Every structure is written in structure tokens, then in C-alpha cells.
Amino acid sequence: MEFKKEDILEELHSIFLNKTFDALLPPLIYAVSNSIFGLQTAVILAVTTALINFSRRIIKKENWKYSLAGLIGVIFASSFAYLSNNASNYFIPALTSSTLFLLASVITVLIGKPLAAWASHLSRGWPLEWFWRQDVKPAYREVTILWAVYFALRLTIQLRLFFSEAVLNLAWVNILLGWPAIIVVLTISYIYGIWRLNDLGGPGVDEFKEGKEPPWDGQKKGF
Template identity: 85%
Template structure:
């Protein structure tokens, strides 16, 4: 239990101390600047904030890959806003992301290959055959349904604010329903997933690889 707690806390610490700060600064600066100075200054200040985040991590020799992706994303979003002369267009990538993840979740459930299983396979390298077992797959299907509900809620709120041109509110919603909420969703997914795998009574991934016969100890770490 202590090892599981330490694993979850380490992941949350990484998200809140690193990713949240990088994700928070540009959209808030953009939204506030747009309400005070107008679109053009908001675009330049948002890009400057993202460039600051990226440069800061390079200088401090920290992991800069997320900041680089953020910088590219801010440049793209700012370009959409500038070219369309519409401040709300800055958030089109966020709406697109929510839509794609929602569709991916729903489609993966329909075809019987849940998105949560693919995500775990890609991040952990566990064999796909293990995920598709009848005594394993239900846990990943149920977690994927949970993800679909989250993305549906996020997209509904985003679209409502987007079409209302509520730029500042949309910025705050994207932040709150971004990494902070994702951290909560992933934590719940992890805890539920481990419990459900043990409830299903299937083999742990290491037992599956070793072709161990039942009775199995089950999956006790990692989901």
C-alpha cells in the first residue's frame, strides 16, 4: 500500500509542479491581456509566456519537452486567433483535443479494444494479449467509460463558453479541467483499475508472461 501511495504521489507531484505551471501561464495571460489590451497584444504576450517557460527549463536544465510542446501549441492557437480575428479561436485546439479523446474513447469501447488498455500498453510495454483477456479487459473498459464521461463533460462546458465568447472563463475552465482534473481522473482510474483487476481474478501481467497456471496472485502494482 505504501509503495502504491508513493507511486501516485510522485506522479501527482510531477503534474502539479511542472505541467500545471507550464499550462496555466499562457492562456491566463492571453485571456487577461485580451480583455485589457485587445487581441494582438494578447497573442504576443501568450507566445512570450510560453517562450519564457521553455527558456526557463532549458537554462535550469530541467525536462523541456513538455514546455516545447506547449510553446508549439501556443503559437498554433495564437495563430488561429490572429488569422480569424476572434479571441475565442485560441481555444479551438483544446476543443479539438476534447472531441478527439471523446471519440477515441467511445469508438474503442464499441470495437472492444478500450482506450485505457492502449494507453497502458504504450506507456508500460505490456503485451496486448494480456489486456484482451476476459478476466482483464472489463477493468480497462470501465475505466475508458469513465474517461469518456470526463471528456464529454469537458467538451460540453468548453463549447458552451466558446460560443458565448466568454474568453476569460474559457481560459479558467481549460486550466481547471486540464491537468489538475486529469490528475484526479488518472488517480481514480489507477485505484479503481487495480481493485477491479483483483476482483476479476485474472493473472498479473508478470504471471501472464511466465504462463503461470492458476491460482494467480493478480495484478498488485501498475494498471
């Protein structure tokens, strides 16, 4: 099956909308400044960076909701590190996130309602009944297993660095295994998912909603 680069880029753009920069900069500044100036300065600079990102989007009238969530997250993580006087604790929210996504991936596969299907349903509004068809669901189950492997790998590396208190290395790992790795995982998920849906031979979501009878063209765009 032929995949258009424009379709993949459109999918990724619809998900991220320039979120990557806002997410990567504060933890990197935190880790670098902590190694040079100490914890208190690192906390101040990380929060200031997140605040500047948020203010910049407000001034430019861009989508500011993600930046606000990022600002709140940085304040929470920085406060946790400062109050415990442990620089590594800044990354506890990231560890928690990896753990929750891993558990969600595994549990939803085990109960037969894969996380990838829920994510697609919530972002696209497609009917849940379509996702649970036996000629559709295996594609979302297999993609969710891929997600579980990714989150398990990320959590394992994060925990090793966290307990060794390697703050700068942990920051770099969170960056590289954060949005950059997620982009790769979602690209693979999209390409594999579309191919798998067509391999399964089920209806595309529009064909399902219109009640068309087989033979179906299948899902050509969007996963």
C-alpha cells in the same frame, strides 16, 4: 485493497513530470491580457510566456520536450486567434482535443479495444495480449467509459462558453478541467483499475509474461 499514497503519487509524477505549470500559465495570461489590453497584446504575452517556460527548462537542463510541444501549441492557437481576429478561436485546439479524446474513448469501447488499455500499453510497454484477456479487459473498458464521461462533460462546457465568446471563463474552464481535473480522473482510474483487476481475478502482467498458472496474486502496482 490497500492503496499506498506513495504509489499513486509515483504514478502521477511519472505521467506529468511538472507539465502542469507549463500548460496552465499561457492560456490564463492570454485570457486576462485579452480582457485588459486586447487581442494583439494577449497573443504576444501568451507566446512570450511559453517561450520563457521553454527557455527556462533548457537553461536548467530539465526535460524540455513537453515545453517545446506547449510552445508550438501556443503559437498555433495564438496565430489562429490573431488571423481570424477572434479571441475565442485561441481555444479551438482545446475543443478539438476534447472532441478527439471523446471519440477515441467511445469508439475503442465499442470495438472492444479500450483506450485506457492502449494508453497503458504505449506508456508501459506491457504486452497487448494481457490487456485483451477477459479477466483483465473489463477493468480498462470501465475506466475508458469514465474517461468518455469526463471528456463529454468538458466538451459540453467548452462549447457553451466558446459560442458565447466568454474568453476569460473559457480560459478558467480549460485550466480547471485540464490538468487539475485530469489528475483527479487518473487518480480515480488508478485506484479503481487496480481494485477491478484484482476483483476480476486475472494474472498480474508479470505473472502473465512468466506464464504462471492460477491461482494468481494479481496486479498489485501499475494500471
